[in-house]
Amino acid sequence: MSGIIGKKIGMTTIFNNGAAVPCTVIEAGPCVVTQVRTEETDGYNAIQLGFGEKKEKRTTKALLGHFKKANTTPKRKLVEFKEFEKEFALGDTIKVEDVFVEGEFVDVSGNTKGKGFQGVVKRHGFGGVGQSTHGQHNRLRAPGSIGACSYPARVFKGLRMAGRMGNTKVTIQNLQVLKLFPEKNLIIVSGSVPGGKNGIVTLHK
Template sequence: MSLGLLGNKIGMTQIFDDLGNIIPVTILKIGPCIITQIKTEKKDGYNAIQVGYGFIQKKYLTQPELGHLKKSNIQSLKYLKEFRSNNLEEMTVGQILNVGLFNIDQLVDICGKTIGKGFSGLQKRHHFTRGPMSHGSKNHREPGSIGMGTTPGRVLPGKKMSGHLGNKKVTIKKLKIIDINMNENILIVKGSVPGKPGNLLTISVSK
């Protein structure tokens, strides 16, 4: 994974290109992020850069978290994220990273949690077809058979059934950057990204 940043989703809108075509875009607030730790293969077994995002009061962090940040003389941060990287020469602890890491027309991968939709049935969760709606039928939205009778006499793991829908980690790959606002640390990408406005996102350059 290449070096990336953390940010929040602001919302969606649409813009027009030079030909008058409508482009659906998502507006993201990215960083600024601070490098909190640099891990090397010699010391830690692998090369990685840990970045922090979102200032928070000390009372909301645990003692191990405070000790980890105090070791690098960095103020309290809410989120920490590691990115595997071999380019460690230009990075220093305490360095501030912002949207200048990206370029217009560049492709990025954006990872975040989808919107949680609670308990859902088979038609909504797994796109099952419903049963007949005619008089006398009793399986309008039923799952049908969920396993064998005597052998093995149980429901096998992984069976598609009703349950919690959404609230899962999802990565949308190769989204094109339309515009960048350096002053406000705003990133505008084409298309949609996971979650609702305010959702925490991880943005990294596509390979």
């Protein structure tokens, strides 16, 4: 199997040869195989995994039927994984020890924390217009000029301006698996991963 779905628990520190190593605790799995895609029916081979519980009243009837085929309860997150070593059947349960071993390196994907609508100083690191002297009284965090006048008479696309910041998908590569706790479905990886606590992440080999 090439990956698994998990939930970020938080960050902590473990000691390795006397050095303090910052790491992230992730509750990875157990995941249920909710669909098996094949070359004959779908044009490609993949396995769809479901993670996290979801209330039936907040699940559409189409998805309720989809989960009923796998003989499982409604799941919060569905993700497809294309590379896998062995065959899996509908309804199989995949745990963290079935995918990863201690010492190997993984990639972790997730949505970053949303910051809302932010100005150019926070979003792009602008310095503001001038200083607090020479008549400047309300321009400390302003973006400054955004274009010329009669030519080109427009603002170029891609100009760094204020706008929504964060809440984008980010992948952190080559995080080492420091420790596994199979009985609690926990995996500890080095460094930080995207998102806040209880955020959904996917781990790939």
